[in-house]
Amino acid sequence: MTETPSPARMHALSDETRATVDVVLDYARRRALYEDVPLDKPLTPRDLARLASGSITPAGIGARRAAALFENVLAPACVSTDHPGYLSFIPSAPTKASIAFDLIVSASAIYGGSWMEGSGAIFAENEVLHWLAGEFGLPAGAGGVFVQGGTIGNLSALVAARDAARRRNREAGHPDPARWVVVCSAEAHSSIASAAEVMDVDIAKAIPDAAGRLHGDAVAAALEVHGDAVFAVVATGGTTNFGIVDDIASIAAVTTERGVWLHIDGAYGLAAMLVDRTRLLFAGVEHADSVIVDPHKWLFAPFDACALLYRDPSIGLRAHTQKAEYLDTLTDAADWNPSDLGVQLTRRARGLPLWYSLATYGTDEYRAAITYGIDLARRIADEIESREGLSLVRDPQLSVVVFRRDGWTLADYQAWSERLLDDQHGFVVPSSHAGEPVLRFAIISPLTTFELLTSILDTLA
Numbered sequence: 001m002t003e004t005p006s007p008a009r010m011h012a013l014s015d016e017t018r019a020t021v022d023v024v025l026d027y028a029r030r031r032a033l034y035e036d037v038p039l040d041k042p043l044t045p046r047d048l049a050r051l052a053s054g055s056i057t058p059a060g061i062g063a064r065r066a067a068a069l070f071e072n073v074l075a076p077a078c079v080s081t082d083h084p085g086y087l088s089f090i091p092s093a094p095t096k097a098s099i100a101f102d103l104i105v106s107a108s109a110i111y112g113g114s115w116m117e118g119s120g121a122i123f124a125e126n127e128v129l130h131w132l133a134g135e136f137g138l139p140a141g142a143g144g145v146f147v148q149g150g151t152i153g154n155l156s157a158l159v160a161a162r163d164a165a166r167r168r169n170r171e172a173g174h175p176d177p178a179r180w181v182v183v184c185s186a187e188a189h190s191s192i193a194s195a196a197e198v199m200d201v202d203i204a205k206a207i208p209d210a211a212g213r214l215h216g217d218a219v220a221a222a223l224e225v226h227g228d229a230v231f232a233v234v235a236t237g238g239t240t241n242f243g244i245v246d247d248i249a250s251i252a253a254v255t256t257e258r259g260v261w262l263h264i265d266g267a268y269g270l271a272a273m274l275v276d277r278t279r280l281l282f283a284g285v286e287h288a289d290s291v292i293v294d295p296h297k298w299l300f301a302p303f304d305a306c307a308l309l310y311r312d313p314s315i316g317l318r319a320h321t322q323k324a325e326y327l328d329t330l331t332d333a334a335d336w337n338p339s340d341l342g343v344q345l346t347r348r349a350r351g352l353p354l355w356y357s358l359a360t361y362g363t364d365e366y367r368a369a370i371t372y373g374i375d376l377a378r379r380i381a382d383e384i385e386s387r388e389g390l391s392l393v394r395d396p397q398l399s400v401v402v403f404r405r406d407g408w409t410l411a412d413y414q415a416w417s418e419r420l421l422d423d424q425h426g427f428v429v430p431s432s433h434a435g436e437p438v439l440r441f442a443i444i445s446p447l448t449t450f451e452l453l454t455s456i457l458d459t460l461a
């Protein structure tokens, strides 16, 4: 029964490898076209050990058995982030075109790190990046790279910012500060603290206003305290918890005047700049030195991709280009090498699913799908306000709605949340605000309906 191992068995065009590819593509096709995506839920390590262990063996268990194990046991133990009732964290809602094209990226073995190897793919990715840069009001020379996610995007941008500050000091004959400082809002995403940790720099948290927005005066005050030690200011274009957009214009006025790098963390919210109604909320982004937005959030691409843009990509290049003898042939050329713009070397052409989907449907469909989420958030916020026993914590700015069920403790919220998932009705985990438990709907999917949301609210009665 067991095949004799032979070096090319796993690669050759045999009946066996053809059947293996078919098994996988058949399942992928079915999953991509599910009429009712199951929400599913996690299992314990114990249950999974009981149901799914023993798949790694010297002779293998075969394509069919392994695929069946995935379909019947492992996949149902993963919550579907594209389910219309998935409303926690930031959901995903990849377009059909982007899901399907992701399979082509996998099948094509493209090295997306260097122009020499991946020029066609990189050209297409750059078309998307340049379109985004234009929408954000960045100058024609702006450019960047798709990196793994917002965390790596923020880290890469901040590393470039510090490198630029160091070079400026060196050229001016100034010593570097004992500790570099990055200024951000107290409401900034945890990935900024993670980047600061990795870079061994300090964070100065500027105080936002009562509505959670950071303004230029608070940034100016932080710059007053920390002076030349500050190498970057981070403004958030849509906080994850509330969708709050900082007052970027007033912050940019301060950073421009002081000559400090301005980074915009728009991982979730900057997509709303593509929509006329919310574009003005982001005024000032055009002054940014670097910007990120995650296509795997509100630009309807599959995991995982972050578009990182630099006003002046040569600064990113100077900071990130890796030097090695075996790479000299790449780094000596004047080519556009995406690896040189972020913390990475080998790179999947992870911007291609978004490119294909944008090319397929056109940008108007994207604007419409983003608008839908903003409208739905407004509508459900009004509904929450009108219901006895529920109260809105803040008016939604984008597509995140935070509210509370009067009189409930964290334990009440948790029990309710578990029941909602057990019933496969929705995935809504409690969040917290100012030390108090709250509920939060993060709306991304155009398949999330008002009726689904009100049916979830009904269970809070």
Ligand SMILES: *Cc1c(COP(=O)(O)O)cnc(C)c1O
Binding pocket: 090, 148, 149, 150, 151, 152, 189, 191, 236, 238, 239, 240, 265, 266, 267, 268, 269, 294, 306
């Ligand atoms: C999600 C998010 C991040 C982190 O992005 P990942 O892709 O999860 O690494 C950073 N900043 C903000 C504002 C986010 O919403």
